[in-house]
Amino acid sequence: MNVIFDTIIPIFLIIIGGNILRRSPLIDSAGWSAIEELAYWILYPALTFIVIMRADFEAIQFTAIAVPFAMALAAICVIMLCTLLLLQRMRLIAPWEFSSVFQSAIHWNGYISVVIAGKMFGEHGLSIMVFIVALFMLPLNGIVALVTVMHADEPKPKMDILRFLRGNPVLLAAFAALACRASGLSVPSSIHAGLDLLGRAAFGVGLLSVGASIKITRLWSVRFPLWFPILVKLLVFPVLMMAVAIVTGVKSDNLIYLTLCVAVPATTHGYLLARQLGGDAQLYAVITAWQTALSFITIPLMLWCATQLAGG
Structure with missing residues (x-):
């Protein structure tokens, strides 16, 4: 429980800090737009590249992890x-x-x-989680980018959709990393270190941007579009993952790892994606803020359920 609090509290504080900064004279609207552009085009692609390059695909039971996760992800998308x-x-x-x-x-x-x-499961748990994130980063970002462009506030022709996808920096970074791994090409240590530094900045900058975009009055909305994805993300998706894992024969700690991966709040990169591709970025920011706050309760609950099932 303390591990979850220690991990989520700083995230929540940075979101609040972003909202406070937006109200101060330190950064104007043009400054925030520049920050979002930096995160979208540079920081998150660097993070994507580093995560995929570092993932150890050989030390993991591929079928036991990838198959149930892919099935649950496909099911929740449909x-x-x-x-x-x-x-x-x-x-x-x-x-x-x-x-x-x-x-x-x-x-x-x-x-x-x-x-x-x-923090909870040591090096083995860390390796599996990085493996899941790296393996599904490309298809998941492709899916959400496609849906965002197709349902943007201004509908785009099919050729524009293809152009947006081809020019998506996160997808390009993922393809580049996979190409490097497949070809055996190693990245020079100096470049790798530089990309690592940029990647480390992505999460904090993304959280500040999310916080800056939140309008306090929208936090207390009771509208369906706000609370429906909160319910699905924090409860329905983890329960679906546990069900698929059990049906496919996943046992012991692997079931817990799979559940943890989808029990966490939505990524801050989605806010930047919505801003760039025409989604409702403010709605996404409010949803993310509420998911982060409520995950103090839901993550321990989902992990407890997964632990009971794994022990059975």
């Missing part, structure tokens, strides 16, 4: 897309809210899961 299309027809969510609701329900914060796994 469920969310079908549900949101229905809700949109029922006018419970607006078209421009579609992508932010979708990605905040399925796009997890790999940093939080990696830190918690490392």
